[in-house]
Amino acid sequence: MNAVGHHSGTSTVSRRAIIPLLRRLRSAEGTANPRPVWAALHELGDIVPAPWGGYFVVGFDACDEVLRGRKWQSTDFAWQQRQGNPERWSDLATREMTRTLPRLNAPAHTCQRRAVGTPFDRASLEALRPMIAALVSSLLDALEAEIKAEGHADFMRIVGEQLPALSVGEWIGIDRADHAHLLDFTHRQVYAQELLPTRSQLAISEQATLEMREFFTTLIRERRARPGDDALTRWIAHFDALCEDRATADRTLYDLTMFVTIASLETSAVLLGNTVHLATSDPARAAWLAAHPEHIASTVEETLRWDAPISINSRVASEDLVLAGVPIPRDTTVHVMYGAAAHDPRRNPEPDTFDPLRRGGHLAFGGGLHYCLGAGLARLEAQELLGQVLKRFPTLRAVTPPVFDDTRLVFRRLVSLDVQI
Numbered sequence: 001m002n003a004v005g006h007h008s009g010t011s012t013v014s015r016r017a018i019i020p021l022l023r024r025l026r027s028a029e030g031t032a033n034p035r036p037v038w039a040a041l042h043e044l045g046d047i048v049p050a051p052w053g054g055y056f057v058v059g060f061d062a063c064d065e066v067l068r069g070r071k072w073q074s075t076d077f078a079w080q081q082r083q084g085n086p087e088r089w090s091d092l093a094t095r096e097m098t099r100t101l102p103r104l105n106a107p108a109h110t111c112q113r114r115a116v117g118t119p120f121d122r123a124s125l126e127a128l129r130p131m132i133a134a135l136v137s138s139l140l141d142a143l144e145a146e147i148k149a150e151g152h153a154d155f156m157r158i159v160g161e162q163l164p165a166l167s168v169g170e171w172i173g174i175d176r177a178d179h180a181h182l183l184d185f186t187h188r189q190v191y192a193q194e195l196l197p198t199r200s201q202l203a204i205s206e207q208a209t210l211e212m213r214e215f216f217t218t219l220i221r222e223r224r225a226r227p228g229d230d231a232l233t234r235w236i237a238h239f240d241a242l243c244e245d246r247a248t249a250d251r252t253l254y255d256l257t258m259f260v261t262i263a264s265l266e267t268s269a270v271l272l273g274n275t276v277h278l279a280t281s282d283p284a285r286a287a288w289l290a291a292h293p294e295h296i297a298s299t300v301e302e303t304l305r306w307d308a309p310i311s312i313n314s315r316v317a318s319e320d321l322v323l324a325g326v327p328i329p330r331d332t333t334v335h336v337m338y339g340a341a342a343h344d345p346r347r348n349p350e351p352d353t354f355d356p357l358r359r360g361g362h363l364a365f366g367g368g369l370h371y372c373l374g375a376g377l378a379r380l381e382a383q384e385l386l387g388q389v390l391k392r393f394p395t396l397r398a399v400t401p402p403v404f405d406d407t408r409l410v411f412r413r414l415v416s417l418d419v420q421i
């Protein structure tokens, strides 16, 4: 999703000013609590020059403008070719990701997005609710069993990581026996979507990409042979009818199925872990929420505002533009900072106060043409989970602070959340 190119531009802030802040954001301290860094970024302005050229976009309105504006485009293959550093984009994992939905512009993006339709509209979500509720209930059984046996348990391993895999697995039709492998290669593949991946990170990503290819091409081949009642079966019928040849259909089906699946896993897991942790870390808040389940949905929204699972995303100016008063030449990359934007005090006063009744604004699911396809499903999972946790384990608390992966800048990963009841 992210891209760093070579550009020029003007702003009163030095291109080096952000370097120590980026270092802090990627430290153990910064990943555990990025809010002080976001506050420091807001001090520097709405948009802050990036050391390699281009800009980080920090202000809420400026981020919103980029995401919704048709003149800001995804960093697709055509943009990569115009850069002076082809080696940056030549590795297998990066090339694979550049074929996926968030990196496509019209008309390829429109074609894939149409094929998926709106799978999580209000009616579909209501139909899914009993299935999600049953999945949550069985995962909480497993959590309870381990806590009873051990005194504590890792919420992320038993519930947070499993629920998104089970939900998307039901929708696309992925066998439960494959979920561990799916989660494993998703965690490794994600480095190719980081801002400045190292060579060794790209090598990890490449190996994961090969495993991902094998997994999804086999899945598609087998589903074509044995259709079911699932989204993948419907996409196969759609693209087989639309594409001129089977190879094109297969390639598009792979890009779509692979991306939709991996896009739903880590992101939702972070939301689930954060929602339960933030709602229960203060006993008074947990008790109030248990008595007022009507505020569960807004607690989930405040969690998304508090800590956006995807922190940064890139776009490129398709012509000379002006953003927050700064001229942005054509082809310049801007990195939209979702987390920092939601902590813009002009949009959300006292941004570092977690307030489920705030009704504040956030951009955690993006905006515009690339707005997250699975936002409804992620919200449903988090709401159902929190409702059941509060009812069933009114005294659930974290034993130690949550642990975040500090090898990433873009994709937040909540590695573990040790809890007791």
Ligand code: HEM
Residues within 6 Å of the ligand: 001, 101, 102, 103, 113, 168, 259, 260, 261, 263, 264, 265, 267, 268, 269, 271, 308, 309, 310, 313, 363, 364, 365, 366, 367, 369, 370, 371, 372, 373, 374, 375, 377, 378
């Ligand atoms: C809390 C959970 C999630 C978060 C925070 C999240 C966040 C995002 C964001 C920020 C984007 C926009 C990317 C861009 O503008 O380039 C996006 C796109 C996307 N998301 Fe999600 N997502 C989540 C869950 C899901 C789930 C559950 C699914 C699938 C069931 C999903 C599928 C997608 C897809 C396919 C896109 C690409 C849309 C496009 O480019 O047209 N996401 N997501």
